[in-house]
Amino acid sequence: MTKIIIYTDGACHIHKNQVGGWGAVLIYKDHKKEICGGERDTSNNRMELKACIEALKCITTTHIPVEIYSDSLYIVNCFNKGWYRNWLLNNWKTTKGRVKNVDLWKELIELVEQQENITFFKVKAHSGIELNDLADQLANEGLEKTKIKYNL
Secondary structure: OOOEEEEEEEEEEOOOOOEEEEEEEEEEOOEEEEEEEEEOOOOHHHHHHHHHHHHHHOOOOOOOOEEEEEOOHHHHHHHHOOHHHHHHHOOOEEOOEEOOOHHHHHHHHHHHHHOOOEEEEEOOOOOOOHHHHHHHHHHHHHHHHHHHHOOO
């Protein structure tokens, strides 16, 4: 079956500026697209979310199955266990308090719900999975570009 395969990753250097980067690899048939970017004053979770968001923004159709591979259990569990449905019902609150990164979660959920068939898979970080390692490399490239951009 024809499908779109996406590997995503985020990276963050925790120091006074908290610079982060995100990266994603998209595969469809014989086509491969690599994307990356970064931000300052961010966190690793925000960069993981941003990688998924930016990858899904690249997809121009909703009828081809999509598989997203991430080393972020937070993202994978959110969709595979339906956490976000409870967050929406409870006004973005959990038993431990307000959900963090609501702005990015809202954007990601909207993009995910536009797809007819999307599945999330957990992969182990830094384990020799070629496309996951490439997503990690892209996230670090995004981080480095952001450091240069802001002269950090």
